[in-house]
Amino acid sequence: MLTIRQFRKSYQGVPALHVEALSLPPGIHWLRGANGSGKTTFFRSVAGMLPCEGEIWLDDRWEIHRDPVEYRLRVNYAEAEPAYPDFLTARDLIRFVGKTKQSPSGQGDELAERFGLTQFWQTPFGTYSSGMRKKTSLVLALLGRPRLVMLDEPLNALDIAATQVLYQCIRALHTQGVGFLLSSHQDFRFDELPIGQHFVVENQTLRPA
Amino acid sequence: MKSLFFLLNRCLVTEFYQQSAGFFMVILLLAFGFFSSTEHIALAQYAFRLPLVMGIYWVLWALYGAKTLQFVGQTLRQPEYQILFHLRLVPFRQRIGLLLGVQFSLLLPAVLYAVFMVVKAGIPLKATGGLALIPVFLIGLTVAGAAQTEYWLRHPNARQNRQRFRFWFNASYPTPYVLFFGRYLLRHQPVALGLTKLASALLVYGVCHLYPTDDYDGRLLAIGVLLSVAIHAGLVYQFYQFEAGQLLLLRNLPIPLAKRFIGYALVLALLWLPELGLLLRYRPVGVSIWFLAELCWFAWGLLLLIYSQLLIRPLTLEQLVGKAFWGFVLGVFIVMFRVDIGLLGLLAWGLGYAIFRRWFWRAEWVGS
Numbered sequence: 001m002l003t004i005r006q007f008r009k010s011y012q013g014v015p016a017l018h019v020e021a022l023s024l025p026p027g028i029h030w031l032r033g034a035n036g037s038g039k040t041t042f043f044r045s046v047a048g049m050l051p052c053e054g055e056i057w058l059d060d061r062w063e064i065h066r067d068p069v070e071y072r073l074r075v076n077y078a079e080a081e082p083a084y085p086d087f088l089t090a091r092d093l094i095r096f097v098g099k100t101k102q103s104p105s106g107q108g109d110e111l112a113e114r115f116g117l118t119q120f121w122q123t124p125f126g127t128y129s130s131g132m133r134k135k136t137s138l139v140l141a142l143l144g145r146p147r148l149v150m151l152d153e154p155l156n157a158l159d160i161a162a163t164q165v166l167y168q169c170i171r172a173l174h175t176q177g178v179g180f181l182l183s184s185h186q187d188f189r190f191d192e193l194p195i196g197q198h199f200v201v202e203n204q205t206l207r208p209a
Numbered sequence: 210m211k212s213l214f215f216l217l218n219r220c221l222v223t224e225f226y227q228q229s230a231g232f233f234m235v236i237l238l239l240a241f242g243f244f245s246s247t248e249h250i251a252l253a254q255y256a257f258r259l260p261l262v263m264g265i266y267w268v269l270w271a272l273y274g275a276k277t278l279q280f281v282g283q284t285l286r287q288p289e290y291q292i293l294f295h296l297r298l299v300p301f302r303q304r305i306g307l308l309l310g311v312q313f314s315l316l317l318p319a320v321l322y323a324v325f326m327v328v329k330a331g332i333p334l335k336a337t338g339g340l341a342l343i344p345v346f347l348i349g350l351t352v353a354g355a356a357q358t359e360y361w362l363r364h365p366n367a368r369q370n371r372q373r374f375r376f377w378f379n380a381s382y383p384t385p386y387v388l389f390f391g392r393y394l395l396r397h398q399p400v401a402l403g404l405t406k407l408a409s410a411l412l413v414y415g416v417c418h419l420y421p422t423d424d425y426d427g428r429l430l431a432i433g434v435l436l437s438v439a440i441h442a443g444l445v446y447q448f449y450q451f452e453a454g455q456l457l458l459l460r461n462l463p464i465p466l467a468k469r470f471i472g473y474a475l476v477l478a479l480l481w482l483p484e485l486g487l488l489l490r491y492r493p494v495g496v497s498i499w500f501l502a503e504l505c506w507f508a509w510g511l512l513l514l515i516y517s518q519l520l521i522r523p524l525t526l527e528q529l530v531g532k533a534f535w536g537f538v539l540g541v542f543i544v545m546f547r548v549d550i551g552l553l554g555l556l557a558w559g560l561g562y563a564i565f566r567r568w569f570w571r572a573e574w575v576g577s
Binding site: 011044047048049050051065068069070071072073075076077083084085086087088089091092095096097100101102126127129130140 | 286287288383384385386389392393396451454455456457458460461462463464465466570571572573574
């Protein structure tokens with residue numbers, strides 16, 4: 001699903017993360033690492049939100065630097081602590097992202113309904129609770145027809161009902177061949193999902209656990 | 210009491226000055242870039258003699274007071290600052306004292322300028338009326354600010370009623386991408402936006418009226434446009450900061466580079482739209498519509514060129530304003546050599562797009 005070669009990410013010349021070679025097979029994988037270990041840097045780099053060196057291939061077909069548009073069409077990401085303009089509503093964001101990700105008609109509305117976002121449809125993001133912010137970012141990450149979805153601390157701030165909805169979405173997409181890369185600090189949190197491999201981010205690199 | 214003031218100071222005062230650094234930079238450039246201290250004193254003397262001029266100062270201070278209050282209100286609405294509502298547990302007198310202290314600290318720049326006016330102009334002129342009224346006005350502004358904050362603390366949900374119209378508007382009119390930044394400016398940077406537009410509009414209006422008074426040619430208008438664009442460097446910086454800080458998600462979206470560039474061009478075109486209106490409305494006799502179109506094309510390209518500088522490497526506001534200033538100086542020389550404005554516009558667009566194309570994906574997007 002995802003192949004990484006000679007990946008390097010630095011901040012103003014200071015090395016932050018280096019992955020010589022890594023291959024992620026299709027499935028649901030769990031990425032672990034202490035605070036500040038570089039999980040978010042890795043996620044953001046693979047999502048194309050941060051510039052990085054090296055090669056990142058999706059399905060051995062689309063490379064992040066060579067095919068920036070095709071690659072991004074198929075790789076989605078939800079931040080651990082989502083931040084969007086406080087004056088935009090969930091609907092503004094879902095419509096905007098859905099359009100660019102070529103989301104099927106009605107997909108955004110359906111996901112919003114399932115996560116209980118529609119009652120806050122007209123409300124600006126700045127007024128949302130942390131749980132609503134998280135739900136908004138999760139809906140955005142599930143839009144379109146992704147091949148890989150990365151969810152950084154997806155269960156943080158989610159209530160039990162929303163957690164179940166998220167599990168259902170992940171399982172449903174997984175059966176359609178969509179890969180997932182999840183991160184969490186707690187060991188017990190993904191026990192309802194068929195986790196494939198475990199990876200650890202430490203000492204400025206990423207390796208199978 | 211001391212620890213509470215320290216907390217409020219950190220949450221509201223320090224944060225306000227940090228977040229308003231760009232605003233103060235623009236004010237400093239406008240107020241002290243164009244006027245020397247002698248001219249400030251002359252203006253102050255004028256204010257002590259003419260109530261109308263004093264009234265303008267008061268309006269400006271009141272606008273600044275409104276900006277500080279807007280910041281306080283906005284901070285109180287943020288979930289991470291909900292802790293400030295615990296102030297309701299502090300006895301009334303102490304709480305009012307704290308809020309007065311906070312509001313005074315926020316108004317300090319206006320107070321210091323008022324002290325400068327009093328010392329340099331009011332006292333030498335022995336303008337007793339003005340000398341008495343300035344402190345009364347500033348104390349009133351401080352009390353009004355503290356009273357409004359006290360109201361917000363007592364009515365944490367009061368704003369929900371007033372937001373009904375906004376909710377209805379949001380439901381009826383989803384915001385398209387090109388309006389994201391405009392809404393951000395109106396909501397978070399209204400004073401910086403207002404002052405930039407005011408300075409730029411006065412400049413464009415001025416050159417349009419100066420043009421027929423002597424044997425000027427299109428170069429005067431081109432230099433006016435150059436300066437107007439340079440004045441916008443602060444807003445272009447805000448645009449970059451806005452996307453880097455709140456819309457990092459954009460980089461994950463599958464949007465082709467050319468389409469992204471068009472999006473940025475539209476956002477920046479909207480920013481300069483009022484000046485285009487002014488140029489059309491006050492078009493000097495003898496200046497063709499075609500030449501005005503060339504001027505707009507030139508201005509638009511320059512705005513894109515300024516934006517593209519932020520992609521090459523992260524710049525501070527001061528660095529970007531410095532680049533815009535030197536760009537203006539260089540531009541004046543080129544314009545004086547009668548280089549065709551349409552051609553200069555093409556150069557600015559071409560260079561802007563080339564930098565954008567080369568650096569967009571490589572840019573780090575460092576937000577504040």
